[in-house]
Amino acid sequence: MNDMRLTERTVDATDIKISARKVQVFYGTTHAIKDVDVDILDKTVTAFIGPSGCGKSTFLRCINRMNDTIDICRVEGDILLDGEDIYNKKVDPVQLRARVGMVFQKPNPFPKSIYDNVAYGPKIHGLVKNKAELDEVVESALRKAALWNEVKDRLDAPGTGLSGGQQQRLCIARAVATSPEVLLMDEPCSALDPIATAQVEELIDELRENFSVVIVTHSMQQAARVSQRTAFFHLGNLVEFGETGQIFTNPRDPRTESYITGRIG
Amino acid sequence: MSQHIVSSFDRDLEAVQAMVVKMGGLVESQVLDAAQALEDRDEELAEAVRKRDKQVDELEEMINSEAARLIALRAPTASDLRIALTVFKIASNLERVGDYSKNIAKRTQVIVAMPAISGSSGAIRRMAMAVEGMLKDAIDSFIQRDAKLAADVRARDVEIDQMYNALFREFLTYMMEDPRNITPCMHLHFIAKNIERMGDLCTSIAEQVTYLVTGEMPEEPRPKSDSVTPFTPQEG
Numbered sequence: 001m002n003d004m005r006l007t008e009r010t011v012d013a014t015d016i017k018i019s020a021r022k023v024q025v026f027y028g029t030t031h032a033i034k035d036v037d038v039d040i041l042d043k044t045v046t047a048f049i050g051p052s053g054c055g056k057s058t059f060l061r062c063i064n065r066m067n068d069t070i071d072i073c074r075v076e077g078d079i080l081l082d083g084e085d086i087y088n089k090k091v092d093p094v095q096l097r098a099r100v101g102m103v104f105q106k107p108n109p110f111p112k113s114i115y116d117n118v119a120y121g122p123k124i125h126g127l128v129k130n131k132a133e134l135d136e137v138v139e140s141a142l143r144k145a146a147l148w149n150e151v152k153d154r155l156d157a158p159g160t161g162l163s164g165g166q167q168q169r170l171c172i173a174r175a176v177a178t179s180p181e182v183l184l185m186d187e188p189c190s191a192l193d194p195i196a197t198a199q200v201e202e203l204i205d206e207l208r209e210n211f212s213v214v215i216v217t218h219s220m221q222q223a224a225r226v227s228q229r230t231a232f233f234h235l236g237n238l239v240e241f242g243e244t245g246q247i248f249t250n251p252r253d254p255r256t257e258s259y260i261t262g263r264i265g
Numbered sequence: 266m267s268q269h270i271v272s273s274f275d276r277d278l279e280a281v282q283a284m285v286v287k288m289g290g291l292v293e294s295q296v297l298d299a300a301q302a303l304e305d306r307d308e309e310l311a312e313a314v315r316k317r318d319k320q321v322d323e324l325e326e327m328i329n330s331e332a333a334r335l336i337a338l339r340a341p342t343a344s345d346l347r348i349a350l351t352v353f354k355i356a357s358n359l360e361r362v363g364d365y366s367k368n369i370a371k372r373t374q375v376i377v378a379m380p381a382i383s384g385s386s387g388a389i390r391r392m393a394m395a396v397e398g399m400l401k402d403a404i405d406s407f408i409q410r411d412a413k414l415a416a417d418v419r420a421r422d423v424e425i426d427q428m429y430n431a432l433f434r435e436f437l438t439y440m441m442e443d444p445r446n447i448t449p450c451m452h453l454h455f456i457a458k459n460i461e462r463m464g465d466l467c468t469s470i471a472e473q474v475t476y477l478v479t480g481e482m483p484e485e486p487r488p489k490s491d492s493v494t495p496f497t498p499q500e501g
Binding site: 220221224248249250251256257258260261262263 | 266267268269270271274340341342343344345346347480481
C-alpha cells in the first residue's frame with residue numbers, strides 16, 4: 001500500500017552524500033550555527049527552511065566552503081562529502097566548488113556573453129576536449145535551465161542584458177554546466193515570476209536524478225513542492241529534519257509547527 | 266496553540282469550526298426529537314424533524330465550501346491542514362446522522378397508524394439518548410481538542426451495538442408471536458439499525474478528532490459487538 005501514497009515521495013537513494021557532525025559556525029563572537037548534525041542523501045532534494053537569521057544560508061555556505069571568504073568566520077565540526085572531510089587542508093576549495101555548485105539569491109552573471117557565462121566552468125576545469133563538445137555542454141545546460149529557447153539566437157549577447165528571471169536561469173545553467181554532484185541553491189526563485197519559478201522547480205526535480213540538491217527557501221510552499229527532505233532551522237539550531245510530507249502534515253516539534261503554520265512562536 | 270501572524274487566517278479557521286459546532290448541535294436535537302416523536306407518537310414533531318433536515322444539509326454545504334476556500338487560499342499545513350481535512354469529514358458524518366434522524370421521523374409517521382409494540386419505543390429512546398451523548402461528547406472533544414474524550418466516545422459504541430442486538434432479538438420474538446406485528450417491527454428494526462449506524466458515525470467523528478489532535482488515526486481495533494449472530498428462536 002505504501003507505494004500508493006503520494007505524500008511520502010520516494011527517495012530512490014539511501015546513500016549519504018553529505019554528512020555533517022557537530023558543526024559550529026562563529027562570526028567573530030556570534031555563535032551562528034550550534035551543533036548541527038545532518039545527513040543529506042544523494043539524489044534527493046533537501047530543503048532548508050526557517051526564519052531570517054536562523055543560520056540556514058550560513059550552513060548552506062559551509063557545504064562548499066563559501067564561508068572561507070569571510071575573515072571573521074570560523075567553522076568547527078566535520079562536514080564529509082562522500083566520506084571525505086571537506087575542511088581538510090589538502091582539499092582545494094576551487095575543486096570542491098566544481099563538485100558542489102551554487103546558485104545565489106540574486107542573479108550574478110559574469111560580464112560576458114551568454115555563451116561564455118555557461119562555457120566558463122567547463123573550460124577552466126578542462127571538462128571538454130573541443131569547441132563542438134563545449135557547444136553541446138552549453139546547449140544542454142541552457143536547456144536544463146529552461147532558457148535555451150529564449151536565448152539560442154543571441155548567445156553572443158551579454159548575459160547582463162537579460163531580464164532578471166532569465167539571468168537567474170543563466171546562473172543555474174552556469175552551475176549545472178560543470179555537472180556538479182551537489183547543487184546548493186540559496187533562494188533561487190525569489191527574483192522570478194511564477195512561470196519561471198515553476199520551470200526552475202521542474203528543473204530541480206530533474207536534477208534530482210543525477211545530483212543531490214540542497215535548497216534554502218523562504219517559500220514554505222516551494223519547500224513542500226520540490227523537496228523530499230526538509231530541515232527546519234531556528235536560532236542556529238537544527239530543530240527538526242525529516243520527510244517533507246511528515247514535516248508539513250505532522251511536525252514533531254512545536255517550534256516547527258508554529259513556523260510552518262505562520263504562528264507567533 | 267498561539268495565534269497566527271495573519272489574524273484573518275484565525276478568523277477563517279474559527280468560522281469553519283463554529284459552523285461544525287452549530288451543525289453538531291442541530292443534529293443532536295434532530296436525534297433527540299426523532300426519538301421523542303417516536304415515543305410520543307407525535308406526528309407533528311416528526312414532520313418538524315423531516316423539515317429541519319434541510320438546514321443540516323445547508324450547513325454541510327457551507328462547511329464544505331469554507332474548508333475548500335481555506336485550502337485554496339491559505340494553503341494550510343500541519344494542525345491547520347488537519348482542521349481543514351477533519352471538518353470535511355465531520356460535516357459529512359453529521360449530515361448522515363441527520364439523514365438517519367429524518368428517516369426515523371418518516372417511519373414514525375407510518376408507525377403511528379399501527380398498533381404499538383409495548384416497551385420497544387422506550388428502549389429505542391434510551392438507545393437514541395446514548396447516541397446523542399456520544400455525539401455531544403464527540404463534538405465537545407473537537408472543541409476542546411480532547412483526544413482522551415474522543416477515545417472514550419469510540420469505546421462507548423460497543424454499548425450501542427449491544428442495545429441493538431437486544432432489540433433485534435426482541436423484534437424477532439414479537440414477529441414470531443403474531444404476524445400482524447411484522448410491519449411495525451420491521452420499521453422499528455430499521456429505526457434501531459439507524460441509531461446503531463449513528464453510533465458508528467459518532468465513532469468516526471471521534472476518530473477524526475484523534476487525528477486532528479495527534480496527527481495519527483487511532484490504530485488499535487475498536488471494541489465491537491455487532492457480529493451477526495445466527496439467532497434462531499425456539500419453536501413453540
